Amino acid sequence: MSVMKPSFGSSTDLSQARDRLAGVAFEAIWERDLDNDALSWDENLESIFGYRRDEVESHLGWWRERVHPDDLARVEQTAADATRGDAPGWSNEYRFRRKDGSWAWVASRCVIERDAEGRARRAVGAMIDISKLKEAESQLRQVLDTLPVGVAVVDRAGDVVLHNPASSRIWGRLIVPGQERYAKSEGFWHGSGKAIGPEEWASRRAITAGEISRDELIDINTFDGQRRTIENYAAPLRDSAGNITGAVVVNHDVTEQVRAEEALRKTERLLVEAETLGQTGSWEQDLISGAIVNTEANRRLFFGDDASKGVRLEDYVDVIHPDDRAWVIERRGQLLAGTGSGDIEYRVVRPDGSLHWIFGRATAVRDESGRPLRVYGTNADITERKRAEEELGRRTLQLEALSRRLIEAQEAERRAVARELHDDFGQVLTALKLNLQAQGRGDAESIALVDGAIAR
Numbered sequence: 001m002s003v004m005k006p007s008f009g010s011s012t013d014l015s016q017a018r019d020r021l022a023g024v025a026f027e028a029i030w031e032r033d034l035d036n037d038a039l040s041w042d043e044n045l046e047s048i049f050g051y052r053r054d055e056v057e058s059h060l061g062w063w064r065e066r067v068h069p070d071d072l073a074r075v076e077q078t079a080a081d082a083t084r085g086d087a088p089g090w091s092n093e094y095r096f097r098r099k100d101g102s103w104a105w106v107a108s109r110c111v112i113e114r115d116a117e118g119r120a121r122r123a124v125g126a127m128i129d130i131s132k133l134k135e136a137e138s139q140l141r142q143v144l145d146t147l148p149v150g151v152a153v154v155d156r157a158g159d160v161v162l163h164n165p166a167s168s169r170i171w172g173r174l175i176v177p178g179q180e181r182y183a184k185s186e187g188f189w190h191g192s193g194k195a196i197g198p199e200e201w202a203s204r205r206a207i208t209a210g211e212i213s214r215d216e217l218i219d220i221n222t223f224d225g226q227r228r229t230i231e232n233y234a235a236p237l238r239d240s241a242g243n244i245t246g247a248v249v250v251n252h253d254v255t256e257q258v259r260a261e262e263a264l265r266k267t268e269r270l271l272v273e274a275e276t277l278g279q280t281g282s283w284e285q286d287l288i289s290g291a292i293v294n295t296e297a298n299r300r301l302f303f304g305d306d307a308s309k310g311v312r313l314e315d316y317v318d319v320i321h322p323d324d325r326a327w328v329i330e331r332r333g334q335l336l337a338g339t340g341s342g343d344i345e346y347r348v349v350r351p352d353g354s355l356h357w358i359f360g361r362a363t364a365v366r367d368e369s370g371r372p373l374r375v376y377g378t379n380a381d382i383t384e385r386k387r388a389e390e391e392l393g394r395r396t397l398q399l400e401a402l403s404r405r406l407i408e409a410q411e412a413e414r415r416a417v418a419r420e421l422h423d424d425f426g427q428v429l430t431a432l433k434l435n436l437q438a439q440g441r442g443d444a445e446s447i448a449l450v451d452g453a454i455a456r
Contacts, residue, residue, distance in 0.1 A: 027126035030110075032060065034083055034120050039063055048129055050099025068095035068103060083120035088112060090123075093130065105134040133417065140409065149399065150230075150251035151406065153237070154178060154203055156244065170253050172224030190217040190229060190258070202234030206247035210236045214400065217258070229258045233403050240415045248410055250403050252395070257388070264385050284376035285313065287336075301358060301379050304350045321347035321355070336364055336372045345382065357386040 028049065029042040037060035045051050056062060067075060071094035082090035091109040098104050110125025144151050150167030152160050158178020168174045175181040182198040189196065198204070202213035216232035233250040281301055283294035292311060302319050303309040310316075320328050324346040334340025342362045349355055362377030 027128045029126050030124070032110075032123045032125075034112075034122055037061075049096065049104060066097040068097070071095055079123075083112060083123075086118060089125070096127070104129050105131045136413070140413075147402075149402070150249075150253075152203075152249045152251075153246060153410065154207070154249065155246040156207060158182060158203065158207060161246070167251060170222070170228065170230060170251050171220070172222035172226060175223070184223070186221040188219045190219050193219075202232050203247045203249045206234045206236040206249075207244060210244055212236070214403075215396065217254075227255075228253055229255045231399070233399060235403065235407050237407070237410055237414065245414070248403070248406055250399060250406070252399055257391075260384075261388055264388065281379040282376070283379065284374060286374050287372055288374075298379055301356070301381055302348055302350065304352055304354070306351045309351070319348045319350060321349055323347075335362060336375065338364070338366075338370065342377065355383075356381055357383045 028045040030039060032039045038058055039060045039062070040058050041051075041053070041056055043053055045056060046053065064072060064076075075092045075094045078090050078092050081087070089109065089111040091107070093105065093107050095103045096106045106127050107130045108125060108127040110123045112120045113122040113124070114120050144162075144164035147164060147166060150170045151162075151164045152167045153162040155161050155178075158181070160174060160176045160178075160181070163174060175184060182201060182204065185196075185198075185201065187196040187201070188194060196218065199208075202211070202216060205211040205213065212235045214233050217229065218232050219227065219229050222228055231252040231254050233252075234247055236244045237246045237248060239245050281295060281298040283292065283298045285292045290313065292313060294310060299307075299310040302316055309319075317325065317329070328344065328346050331340055331344050335342055342364075344360045344362075346358055346360075347355055348358055359380045359382045360377055361379075362375055364372045364375045366372050
């Protein structure tokens with residue numbers, strides 16, 4: 001005959017135990033007989049979920065009827081696996097119907113009491129309403145889903161536990177297991193073209209070394225056969241004790257932007273060569289007579305389609321942006337005096353009101369005494385380059401701020417959840433231990449089980 005560990009005793013004893021639990025916790029405490037599926041609850045079931053004790057049936061079937069149909073099979077399978085095995089208990093999250101008909105998300109956790117032969121005989125646990133936490137998670141998911149950048153959270157093994165649609169879109173598809181993903185991911189440092197090894201990815205460095213990575217420009221071969229360029233960001237996630245639990249990764253698809261920048265740099269090189277040859281945007285001024293000669297391309301840089309402008313120095317001064325005018329005139333004086341550089345960037349406002357950035361390069365020709373006789377040079381419209389630089393700066397600041405907010409939100413949420421669950425379940429189990437000790441019935445093994453659960 002097997003030796004059973006004693007249960008809580010009389011219903012009066014159980015009621016007293018639950019009274020003490022109610023004073024230190026906000027959970028609904030339950031006790032289940034695993035032999036006959038008898039199930040009892042404390043009075044917190046009414047304050048949390050609205051059910052009076054006199055309308056609660058003391059059988060597992062009453063609980064089953066109130067678990068969401070989509071969750072029931074999963075929850076019962078978890079309990080069955082724990083009782084058939086040697087697990088000390090089980091935990092689950094599922095939806096539970098309140099008295100008013102609404103659904104509450106709950107977290108339930110218990111300890112299993114076994115006989116001398118290891119058969120599960122009884123389970124005692126607590127159920128807490130986590131609906132607000134689930135709502136916050138849903139809101140976070142909505143934010144992630146609307147972001148244009150790819151965001152993924154990986155655990156200590158590198159497995160993806162959270163990601164948004166943009167992440168899958170950038171990479172072509174999602175590979176969840178970390179080991180497989182690192183092995184199959186093909187990436188190359190944009191500057192050198194060197195392949196990135198499995199252990200060199202920013203998320204791996206964040207997990208293994210706590211490294212924070214920013215602004216990594218990487219060319220990738222996506223899983224659906226495309227070539228993209230991404231800016232890569234990664235930072236470690238830590239628990240309340242500072243231990244690394246995973247990493248958050250942010251990918252920004254900058255393929256078109258990088259291509260445009262590289263095309264722009266190529267164009268700039270061509271413009272420099274054209275300036276050297278004096279074939280594009282060229283101009284010359286005779287400092288003795290004041291006469292100005294320039295190419296049609298140069299005139300259009302300043303005046304667009306207005307062909308009436310460009311023969312007087314005043315025409316050029318008038319279209320310089322008011323905020324730059326004094327500075328440009330001063331730089332021209334330094335060039336003619338031989339004390340300043342011939343390179344300059346400034347803004348002009350054309351007659352049609354459009355704003356353009358000009359890069360100018362000029363040289364002064366002097367007589368034997370050093371007096372300037374004439375000055376000539378070339379000009380180029382660098383508006384698109386300036387816009388690209390401004391956009392790069394804005395996007396960099398935006399992504400850094402986003403990365404910080406995501407990391408802070410993830411860490412704050414993890415700390416809050418860990419603290420709340422640890423404190424609440426710890427109080428519940430401590431109260432159970434006190435109740436067992438108060439009965440004085442020699443429940444040493446039950447107390448040991450509870451102590452073990454508290455320590456975890």
